[in-house]
Amino acid sequence: MNEQVSLNNQVLDALLLDYAAGALSQPLEILIETHLAMNPESAKTMQFLMQLGGILLEECEPVSLSEDALDKVMSAIAEDLEPLQKTTQPEHSFLPRPISDYIPDLSCTKSWHSAGIGISRHDVTFDNSDMRATFYRIQPNRAVPLHSHTGAEITLVVAGGFSDDVGTYGPGDIAVQEAGEVHKPVADADGECIVFAVKEGDIRLAGPLGRVFNLLMK
Amino acid sequence: MIISELKVDVVGESNHFQLVFKPQETVDQTMGTSLMNDNSKKLSTWDELLVRVGRDRDKSAFAELFDYFAPRVKSFLLRFGTDMSLAEEIAQEAMIMVWRRAETYDPRQSAASTWIFTIARNKRIDRLRRENRPLPDMTDPAVMPESIETGEIQVARIQKEKKIRHALKNLPEEQAKMIFSAYYEEKSHREIAEESGVALGTVKSRIRLALNRLRAHIDEDEGITP
Numbered sequence: 001m002n003e004q005v006s007l008n009n010q011v012l013d014a015l016l017l018d019y020a021a022g023a024l025s026q027p028l029e030i031l032i033e034t035h036l037a038m039n040p041e042s043a044k045t046m047q048f049l050m051q052l053g054g055i056l057l058e059e060c061e062p063v064s065l066s067e068d069a070l071d072k073v074m075s076a077i078a079e080d081l082e083p084l085q086k087t088t089q090p091e092h093s094f095l096p097r098p099i100s101d102y103i104p105d106l107s108c109t110k111s112w113h114s115a116g117i118g119i120s121r122h123d124v125t126f127d128n129s130d131m132r133a134t135f136y137r138i139q140p141n142r143a144v145p146l147h148s149h150t151g152a153e154i155t156l157v158v159a160g161g162f163s164d165d166v167g168t169y170g171p172g173d174i175a176v177q178e179a180g181e182v183h184k185p186v187a188d189a190d191g192e193c194i195v196f197a198v199k200e201g202d203i204r205l206a207g208p209l210g211r212v213f214n215l216l217m218k
Numbered sequence: 219m220i221i222s223e224l225k226v227d228v229v230g231e232s233n234h235f236q237l238v239f240k241p242q243e244t245v246d247q248t249m250g251t252s253l254m255n256d257n258s259k260k261l262s263t264w265d266e267l268l269v270r271v272g273r274d275r276d277k278s279a280f281a282e283l284f285d286y287f288a289p290r291v292k293s294f295l296l297r298f299g300t301d302m303s304l305a306e307e308i309a310q311e312a313m314i315m316v317w318r319r320a321e322t323y324d325p326r327q328s329a330a331s332t333w334i335f336t337i338a339r340n341k342r343i344d345r346l347r348r349e350n351r352p353l354p355d356m357t358d359p360a361v362m363p364e365s366i367e368t369g370e371i372q373v374a375r376i377q378k379e380k381k382i383r384h385a386l387k388n389l390p391e392e393q394a395k396m397i398f399s400a401y402y403e404e405k406s407h408r409e410i411a412e413e414s415g416v417a418l419g420t421v422k423s424r425i426r427l428a429l430n431r432l433r434a435h436i437d438e439d440e441g442i443t444p
Binding site: 010014020029050054060062063064066070073 | 277280281284285287288289290291292293294296297305306309310313314317318328329330331332333334335336338339340342343347378379382383386397398400401422425426429432433
């Protein structure tokens, strides 16, 4: 196994564990939730991690609630006439939730800004925070100009695919770039490639939640 | 099946992990097994109670679930550094959510503990972000994929859970600590490393070792099932 593949796996494991624990920042949580919808193997790992979470919950030392807690909750549920309905999936999107809630219509030119020839981007911002994530659309065969990362970056392929000096990535795959790494991705020939990228800097602003990025720091 | 010398580590000095890895359950294999059986009985009781809440809107079943899970949810929240009154509030909100969502609970797919853990986890995130995000639907194959034929799911699931519990109790102490910290303390790997006085790389590798070890117990089994 080459070094980069093993790094990718390590980071993925850390992301999945932090997702289960509820310790991811919002952009990474969206990235992982979407990855889970697209990758059955990771979904299976998540099933295991959630089970583990439930088991650990049972092993927690109980801490009593206030004396009237059950009464309060009982009166709250007495007022609750209808059970909560399931949330419904938007039909129009070609992508799974939750990423479909964040990506703008592909034909809406106002939402997509040029980021070089054959490349456009859309920045996603999040309420109540300074965090950001970016969608990139790369035309077939188009190479993203040689660039080096000032911070680490985690990228999810949401449609199409790309290759770089390390490997090839298809829908649902996660690519990890370390800070300072020189990187030249090329979109596959058979269609537009759409990725969702979260950068380390965007996570740092989130405070202590960027646990995953510790893995990428030298 | 279980390598006995690993138990010594767990029994050793289990200060605040005592609650997680009760020594008497690891010392004696037979006793451990009988406690495991108890656990699995308890487990299906919680599952049944939750089904009754969803199907019959049974308030006494809900009260029983409340007595068992609410103090554990509160404990879980306190471990994350939530203050006492907020932990109380979120624990209550989580239990109200348990009532409201109970109809969607499917015991074939997940244990009551897994399901309630997910709700508590989400409630905590909601409060951190002060926004309403849709709860992952536990019946959604993306969240809880079906890996086995429907009729066999519940039995297999309970078996699997017993295996995880057992494997967890038999982890070397330092690995168990790392797993526990990963779930229940909002600390970076770096902070965990500083506190426990080991290298950052060691923290990462212990977490990985522990997870792989736990997972191995499960995958072993699935190899046999087609």
